[in-house]
Amino acid sequence: MALFGNTFQILDRSLDYASVKNQTISNNIANVDTPNYKAKDVDFKSALNKAQSSLEAVRTHEKHLPFQSGHGLPEFEVVSRQNTTYNHNGNNVDVDKEMTDLAKNQIYYQAIADRLNGKFNSLKTVIRGGQ
């Protein structure tokens, strides 16, 4: 019996994304004055990568190990925004954008964590059976 269904995986993954994004934003804010620093962002991997990762490897023998093709959940990566320059020293960090992204990410993280908490509590309620 599967106790933790698909929603748990999605919420788990979203928390991963939110915490990586938080680190990226902190990094950007810390480097707001660094010459030639390009702001980083967290992107979901492009659709092409997702399609490629869903290919099954053909096994010529039963005992060969299968390739890990990902768990079907969206993958994300940290990318760098290369094309813009704001300052004379080549830095392209927009501190207002980073601060608002920080606030939005914080709200997102709390909402997802709250939902995850709620689902765990529901499971506990049912398992305890009202005692």
Added chain:
Amino acid sequence: MGIFNSINTSASGLTAQRLRMDVISSNIANAETTRAQLNEDGEWVPYRRKMVSFEEKGSSFHSKFQHALHSHSDNNASNQNTGVRVAEISEDEQPFKMVYKPNHPDANEQGYVAMPNVDPLKEMVDLMSTTRSYEANVTSMNASKDMLMKALEIGK
């Protein structure tokens, strides 16, 4: 994300006001720059005052086009493209101020120097106005964030 629309709008206001402040700072710093650029004759031209023009996001042709392209795939009909953007940074066409300084290296034959058309007092007033607008946007964003955090407390 739809819940962050108001925060995104305030963010666009913050970015626009910051850019305006950068332009004002540039004007103030260059209030006496007589050698800003070289024109076609190889002579120095003084600094010309810059101005920003704001426009509402979503009212330019480019954004309407993008919205039409993507509207069939949007699940929510909410307006995702509100806010302000800087339409252009233009130069003020007012004539340069002519000041009598016969010993100045950039003086013309009559002894007049063409100074930039920047009035520092006007720039300071604009600076104060920009600061107030920036603070207003910050207050608005804090209010949106407070509302969202309160929504997270439903049922606690």
Added chain:
Amino acid sequence: MPTVNQLMLNQAASMKNVSQNRTTPFEAQQNFADSLKNAINHVNETQINSDQKTKALAAGEIDNLHDVMIAAQKSSITLQTAVEVQSKAIDAYKRVMRMQI
């Protein structure tokens, strides 16, 4: 949750001795079983609804955060009510079974 389903339907089946003046015991059992089934379906629907809204929130497709929170609270309260009703029903069953004839 299959456990809750089975338990509650078992309780319904074991309570078919409720005496009714106007309806036959069979009809009473049917009514009770039907309303029980509806209640369980309702619990299931609120859970699914809340799950869908939560997935949409994680994917970034939600317009109003309070929608998600309210749906979550509704499903949680509905579930807790169902669990309480089940526990009360089991208690009542145990008391009935303890009666000396």
